[in-house]
Amino acid sequence: MDERATNTPIPTNGAIRTGSRVRIPNEASNSEDLALLAQVSQKDQKALETLYAKYQRVVYSLVLRIVRDEDEASELLQDVFVQVWQKADLFDQDRGNFNTWLLTLAHNKAINTLRSKAYKKRALENRGDADDIVKWAGDAATDTRTPLSEQIADDARTQVLEALRQIPEAQRQALILAYYEGLSQSEIAERLDVPLGTIKTRMRQGMLKLKEILGDLI
Template sequence: MKTAVIPSIVRTARRRPALGDDPNAYPGLDDRALIGRVSERDPAALEALYGRYGRPCFSLARRVVRDEQHAQDVVQEVFLTVWRDAGRFDPARGSFASWLLTMTHHKSVDRVRREETHRKRATTSDLLDDRPDPGPAVQDEAWSTLRRERVRQALSTLPAPQREALALAYFGGYTQREIAGLTDTPLGTVKTRMLAGMKRLRTSLTGLNDGAVDLEGTP
């Protein structure tokens, strides 16, 4: 079972006091319990989930669509989908964080593909930019910073062509054929690089979670 890569994310996400999150609301409930309450039309449970994941969802959407307003639209759409279709989450198929962030990513990519103007601004160097965050909020959040640096470190261990292919697809929303064109590489090579990169990344990230003591579902 390789789904243990997410728990540390879940754990650290819970530590963050977040917008709209009442720290006294459902302190003992894990994500699965919360999404269960959402399916029973409990808006406070939805807000608790937003408190845990609103920031990473917004950060991801903003990175992909590269537009503040579009990012807000995406996140609103994501949480509205959670509200309407909470029953679609299947814990047997992965963590809630994975489900939510996959949805955020897909909706962001769908939007950026419709918004070619924004997409053209996303150059390869932009997507691979790994400068440390200057924001004061980040400085105050040691956990968040540590996690981000560890993921970036895992990315940095990938061979440059693999990292580039994954970054262009994940952060740029480019298809494999588009990446082949952008990097002047045969399509088959792009596919091979992506697979190799994902395998390496998974190994690296699994290693990062060796010290995790908190599994999803345990608040």
């Protein structure tokens, strides 16, 4: 069964350090998140509401883009925050940022849904070829794959899209096929008809390039 990270948390290795931050909408600090999370662990629903208000947009947008079904995305969004509610007391701030944990959790759930046999079968007809994420920029209105009325590009998104544009196409393609299409390295190699080793290299180089370009954002 393909359950890559279903139960594999963000590494719980004590050697992992905090420090890097991802700027997200609302620019909330990790310390504020952690304070809210501490309240959530005490079963404070108001604190969860605050976290939900802050992150629902980015989490929903991510899972919607992956599963491309609004009902499914809504369910996944709820699953993610239910897990936050139930596991808040297990989160160790020494082991990573809250938003990294949250978005990794959301990504894993969406990818696992995408990989489930039943979902694959159901979604096959509605799913076109792999997208080039860069197409999303500047022309969101013509994006018929997500029939949603509003697609607002904020500063952070614009910067990420700009960074992706700067990454060589082959590397960008590997990143998107993995992150948004849920393909394994072998599947990407097969789809692009290139050796597996080439895909591994493209992924590594693409991620390093992304980090280099977004140095001030991360």
